[in-house]
Amino acid sequence: MKLIVDSCSDISLDFAKSHNLYFIPLNVNVDGKVYLDRYEITSEDVSKAVDDGIRPLTSQANPEEIYQHFTKALEEDKTIIYLGFSSQLSGTIQSANIARDMILEERDDVDITVIDSLSASYGYGLLVERAAKYVKDGLSKDEVLQKIEHDKSHIRHLFTVSDLDYLAKGGRLSKGQAFLGSLLNIHPLLHVEDGKLVPIEKYRGTKRVLKRMVEMMKEEGAKTEVHITHSDNLKDAEALKNLILKETDLTDIKISSIGPTIISHTGNGTIALFYFTEGV
The missing domain is CATH 3.30.1180.10 (Hypothetical Protein Tm841; Chain: A;domain 3)
Structure with a gap:
């Protein structure tokens, strides 16, 4: 089972790597140039831009981008769970659902679950930390999903x-x-x-x-x-x-x-x- 998260969880790349998470970056546009969140731009870079009077813009990962991410993650495990940024603050969850449906139309040997965290920043990050532990502890998919839903409510x-x-x-x-x-x-x-x-x-x-x-x-x-x-x-x-x-x-x-x-x-x-x- 592979857990996928995105950069709006505010977890570090080091945490994602050490816990075998698949990390989807959103896009940050600063003064006309687009960067991949965490991979190509840091928090300090964005804060400096704000101080300099530049308003950074962001864009969600589109369905095709998430399709590519899901496909790559499926090379490691046929069962994946995407725990994503709140659907009330971004369209990334919608893109993920479209990407999931595209893959399931093509393949019947995979299991893809998309979960709306209804959270942001490290509220979402704390959910990721717990979910990563559940997967590491060897819980079944249904057990992991049940615990995530419980944690979301608290x-x-x-x-x-x-x-x-x-x-x-x-x-x-x-x-x-x-x-x-x-x-x-x-x-x-x-x-x-x-x-x-x-x-x-x-x-x-x-x-x-x-x-x-x-x-x-x-x-x-x-x-x-x-x-x-x-x-x-x-x-x-x-x-x-x-x-x-x-x-x-x-x-x-x-x-x-x-x-x-x-x-x-x-x-x-x-x-x-x-x-x-x-x-x-």
């Missing part, structure tokens, strides 16, 4: 951005919702609900919104993996980690950069917190 995304208009211009948030970004020193707290980005609260100042993130995590009983991501904002990421260490008994807290595709839609200064509401 993953939480909390994040704040410096400029909500950046999300709106990229089509990931409505202009009406983006009004929060125009208020002086207002930091919106957002989450992902049914795969969509949804503003839930707003705070004046970074410290207050970070504190509220930790309060919500405690209220929901986070007990296991915790991951923080940021776009060119390591200072606040470390502040959030220290606050979690101070306010909870959690110790397994990792920090990483948001990936190139996601930064292209959030801009710089974003802080995101991901966790499960219950243990394995």
Whole structure:
């Protein structure tokens, strides 16, 4: 059984390689030149472009591209599971379903399952980490799929951005919702609900919104993996980690950069917190 993921999971190429995952990169266009996410462009490259006033654009993998990826993965194993970026934020899942149907029309010796993670960034990444463990542990396909569905219902995304208009211009948030970004020193707290980005609260100042993130995590009983991501904002990421260490008994807290595709839609200064509401 081969697990396939895409670059919007924000997992590293090293993790994908060490866990025998097949990694599909999305496309990032910076100033007219198209790069493969992670393979040809880094988070630092995209953050610098944003600082320089360049707005990176992204595009999903089209059905033909995913068809090629699936075909290559099938050379290693006749059973593949593609766990993809939220269908509410990208058309990649739709492309994957088309590619799957194309292959199944041609072949009857393969088993292809497409799963909508309804997640983004390292919320999606935490689902990938667990799914990779299930496959490594030798669970059957049905067992892996059942556990993924369970995990999807317990993953939480909390994040704040410096400029909500950046999300709106990229089509990931409505202009009406983006009004929060125009208020002086207002930091919106957002989450992902049914795969969509949804503003839930707003705070004046970074410290207050970070504190509220930790309060919500405690209220929901986070007990296991915790991951923080940021776009060119390591200072606040470390502040959030220290606050979690101070306010909870959690110790397994990792920090990483948001990936190139996601930064292209959030801009710089974003802080995101991901966790499960219950243990394995």
